[in-house]
Amino acid sequence: MSLPADFLTAVRQLMPAERLFDDPLSTLAFGTDASFYRLIPKLVARVESETEVIALLRLASRHQVPVTFRAAGTSLSGQAISDSVLIVLGDHWNAREVLDGGQRIRLQPGVIGAAANALLAPLQRKIGPDPASINAAKIGGIVANNSSGMCCGTAQNSYHTLSGMRMLLADGTLLDTEQPATVSTFRQSHAALLEQLAQLGQQTRANTELAERIRHKYRLKNTTGLSLNALVDFDDPLDILTHLMVGSEGTLGFISSVTYHTVAEHPHKASALLVFSDVETCCRAVPILKQQPVAAVELLDRRSLRSVENMPGMPGWVRELSAGACALLIESRAPSAALLTEQIAQTMAAVAHFEREKQVDFSTDPVVYNQLWKIRKETFPAVGAVRATGSTVIIEDVTFPVEKLAEGVNRLIQLFDKHGYAEAIIFGHALEGNLHFVFTQGFDSETEKARYEAFMQDVAQLVAAEFGGALKGEHGTGRNMAPFVELEWGSDAYQLMWAIKRLLDPQGILNPNVVLSEDPQIHLKHFKPLPAANPIIDKCIECGFCEPVCPSNGLTLTPRQRIVIWRDIQARKRAGVDTRELEANFQYQGIDSCAATGLCSQRCPVGINTGDLVRELRAEQAQHQGRARWLAEHFASVLKGTRLTLALANGVQRLLGAPRLQTVSSGLRKLSRQRLPQWTPAMPQPVKWVEPTPTATTSKPKVVYLPACVSRTMGPALTNGEQVSLLDKTRALLEKAGFEVVFPLALDNLCCGQPFASKGYPEQAESKREELLGALLQASAQGRYPIYCDTSPCTLKLLQNPADKRLDIYDPVRFIREHLLERLDFQPVDTAVAVHVTCSTQHLGEADALIAIARRCSTQVVIPEGIHCCGFAGDKGFTLPQLNAHSLRTLKDAVQFCEVGISTSRTCEIGLSSHSGIDYQGLVYLVDQVTRPMSIAKM
Incomplete structure (x- = not known):
């Protein structure tokens, strides 16, 4: 179904044409995020101001047009794609302000997480959330997904470090909790909404069983569904509203800025690796380590260690570990070297009674601890590197109660074997019981889709129903866990989420089918094709980590988008579809405007250099072999000619002056x-x-x-x-x-x-x-x-x-x-x-x-x-x-x-x-x- 003509006319009057995209190449390029889903938007709007977002929301509400917000598009569960209107952040959402000597920081949604930390680093502070994607992920997505990571746990995520928020609701209303004037206006204009939120909070707290279930769920890392803890943690409906926005994945409103309470970034750190002979021993050490002064404890099962053991730079002992080995990578941080030494001694004493198969002692040497963290960071790329062309890499994210971690790991391994995922690996944030498991999956046949569905049903039953855990610990519900929210939370909590959604988005226009969906099969629809296109790029999973370093990002295409388009061109050719128009548009957007410097390869988890693809395509198009050969053989003459040209231009500059020459040129x-x-x-x-x-x-x-x-x-x-x-x-x-x-x-x-x-x-x-x-x-x-x-x-x-x-x-x-x-x-x-x-x-x-x-x-x-x-x-x-x-x-x-x-x-x-x-x-x-x-x- 096409967008309403009146809506499109109004949008084109609102925004300049160069920031509106509805051509086939652009909509296809924006139709992907880091997940394994694809939806092609009918219109992409690159917004540069709050005023534009307000106007777009009002138009969408008037014409009942669904909209989805996107910051960096690095989310893993399908929450940043749309088959309607995709609203993408432009350049002018990058403001940041350090407050109270670094104790707080105010950030617009376009600020990359790592940039916020770089601003705070001289003050030995940082933002609490530390997702693995922090070098690419933007604040808007970090807050909207309540992203966390290896060190932040539950205490330092966006929900718990939130100081203030500026937001836009579905009807275009602005609320800034740090500006008394807008708060006062909002309390008057939206008194009924605030009263209903207050009543939902009172009813939830009065329901002892439900309230305790909510508190229990949020003792764990948990991003499944909406942030119901807001209803039990706060009385003021304004506080409830702002905390509901955290983790709402754009389904309740637009986050225009956020103010964080920052956390300490200690300058002294050391890491160690302890390898145990079995999962049970490894996991029994985790609750003890949780009581120690450690910043991170990462679990690596034998499969994950095996996936990286033959990589260059890996120590030889990794290959020699036993079949059941399980490791903990530990990091400790402190404000002083002396305190760090004390913390290390305390930590090692606490786990001294556990027998270990291998140990790399705590080290402050960057060479040593970087090698240890390389083991952890290379696991995901290792699985991606061995996947069959056409399949995708799925990284799931569940949380078990820490006391049940060992059994949870072993039961997951049993499910891998049951469903034939021999390459699957497990690693994760052990202190929180938060595990990531990575496996490869094809969606090109009904058999493969059925295998995936059966596996996910088993995972949901195991984690949510049997162990009382969370089906999403930090990656967000998205559309791939939306059908399982009720299974995890129960009917009362699930209906409460729908009540909140309908209160704040009565027309259902904000990111439909994300977090909450009435379609029980939504997680099995709109799978992203990853067809073979070129060996240089076939391992790409379209995560978007490459995009911040690409000079053409925002001008034409990014490396991720170049790969998306080239894959589609090759698939269409194999299907006998005419691709001449698409290729003609790709010439400038994808080939001519690529700097081909290869910085994308440094950010890519599997080292893909999209510049290599572009150079190969240029070589195929090169038609002047004889001229190139002559230039190579007479290079000194070429340089002489260049000097003469520069001398001529220099002479003209002296004659005309720089401004006039620039105009003439x-x-x-x-x-x-x-x-x-x-x-x-x-x-x-x-x-x-x-x-x-x-x-x-x-x-x-x-x-x-x-x-x-x-x-x-x-x-x-x-x-x-x-x-x-x-x-x-x-x-x-x-x-x-x-x-x-x-x-x-x-x-x-x-x-x-x-x-x-x-x-x-x-x-x-x-x-x-x-x-x-x-x-x-x-x-x-x-x-x-x-x-x-x-x-x-x-x-x-x-x-x-x-x-x-x-x-x-x-x-x-x-x-x-x-x-x-x-x-x-x-x-x-x-x-x-x-x-x-x-x-x-x-x-x-x-x-x-x-x-x-x-x-x-x-x-x-x-x-x-x-x-x-x-x-x-x-x-x-x-x-x-x-x-x-x-x-x-x-x-x-x-x-x-x-x-x-x-x-x-x-x-x-x-x-x-x-x-x-x-x-x-x-x-x-x-x-x-x-x-x-x-x-x-x-x-």
Whole structure:
């Protein structure tokens, strides 16, 4: 059924067309969340203000149109999808305010959880909820799902740390519990609603059996159904209402902002792993550990340990554990090292009488505890990596009373065997009895659907009916547990939930069939297809963890959405459906506008690099093999031509001035149908190139300096306060540190191959890369000398596939870290410096080192939040400037008090300078500015 015409007309008058999506590609792209369900919305509205949400709710109410709210879409139970109107948060929901010295924090729903914690970190505070998805999940979803995690338990979730809330009800009414004026108005305008809530609370508290059942259920981790504990915990209907909103999954209203009481984030931590010979012994230790000063206790059954035992970096003893082994990963945190030592001793003494098969003692060494947590964090990806193409990975989330944990684990294992889930694993938050079990499931046949239904019925009976536990501990009810809410809670509590729903959403327009549903089969409908599309992406479960780091997120498509569309195109082709229109739209949205930097792979649980898929598709479309071959063979001529072009543009700039030239360039670009590149005032001047000649050999230590092709062609911009080229500045810095600088022969014809690879010409890319590696081998005396590459993307390219093992190739950060810190005397300046960590620096594992070097150079270092990739992507800043502009749309405000910016990629610095209002330059400029040669005595 289509949306009412009058509704659509009103919505289009309310919001600009560029934030309304109803085309087939966009609605399909937004039709998925992290769950195993799919619904295709008829309209997607990207809202940017409370006013727009109010108007949309009023229109939806008037026309009885269902709406669903979405923040990040990382929810696992199908609560962030819709076949009607999907309301998605835009950019302008990102406000945050630290209150009371960090004791409280006010957050809008678009703030990512990890960003809130980063703001609080200097105050040694954090928000209470700590879901595993905190690097992607947004506050709106965290509150609406009452998300928790490994450390927060029940005491520190959103419900228990809530200080205030600003919300919109189904009729568009605004209520801000922290503003007395709106509270007073609401008490008058909605007196009847508040009175009915008060009566529901009184009736619930008077029903002794029901009230005690509610209290019992919330002693456990429990997110099944609505938050009925609000009715027994509070008398004031306003308090009841705000706490009912927590965990309501968008079925009762829209959360416009939330104020949390924060919790302590202790700086000292240590982790240990205790392995027991059987589940029973392991679980008997849990109640004792619950009484100890521990922050987290994670249970890992033998199946989960087996799933990761052959992964790189895993200790060998994992493979040697017995068949029934069960482990507890324990973390303790404290405000001081001395107290941490006391806590560790107390904890180990408490469990000393339990016999252990293996033990890794508590350690504060990051190498040790990161390896232990790697075991825990790799379990979910391990199951995903072995699933059959076309099947999905399901992660369920149940809670047993802690005293019944051992029996619960064993009974779950029996159900895995009964229903044929041999790959299923169990892990979870043992202190709360909250277990996650992961299994793979296909939905492409009635037999598989029946197997899933039988399994879930058995799980529901086991957990809810037999053990009195919770079918959802932290993932939210969604639509996959909605049919089981009455089974878990009983008829009285279930009818109470429906009474609340009908009171606050009388027309049933808010996220129907989520949390509560009258359809007992809703959990068996609308399964998400995951058809084979390409081996690069076939393991994707569309979780959305990749989206925050994607520069095209909000402009075109995200990595998750690119995969959704490409899967659909391939499935349609196999079915004989014409896909030409969809592919034509995907060309710009999915292929052309992808930066292909691969940051998505760092956030992906199974390491998928969507950029690899895009490069493969570009290679299939590449039609200029001969031209690419000529360019590769005449690379020095190409660079010469580039310098001439830059010289011409520089001359025109001097003649016309920057504003007029920018206007002319924009006009020419439009006339050329976007074929001509966009000129900006940050456009570099040409480097005055002279092929370096061999220097006299000295007794100084030698370093081979490889200036990237961009460093050999692109000097500083005309307006830049620093006019020395990167090549000259780097050579001078290396010599200041006491090195003799050696250059490869025939340097100007050398290239790492990255420009060819990004355009879809892998053969030419590899040819140039091999040519360069050969030249570096010769220049480094067969690998005797270190090789310094001044551009991190080129370093990364050289180190891939892999590089010649005899060569030791450094990017600027690693070389400075390992060779210059000890050779130079640093005198930090009191200058505000913005740091941009390039994608390649992140891939090289040098992000923290770059920031550390910057802090050694300056007392004021700024790392702009939310800018993970600048979107310049080699030359896309010239050819697709909207990608660069979109990615850096928040940069200027973030660095407004900075005097200079640093990075490790010349092309990135062009875009950064264009959109920041300050000059960005290479890291070596800052290091050179603040250093002097170390005295001989110190060396």
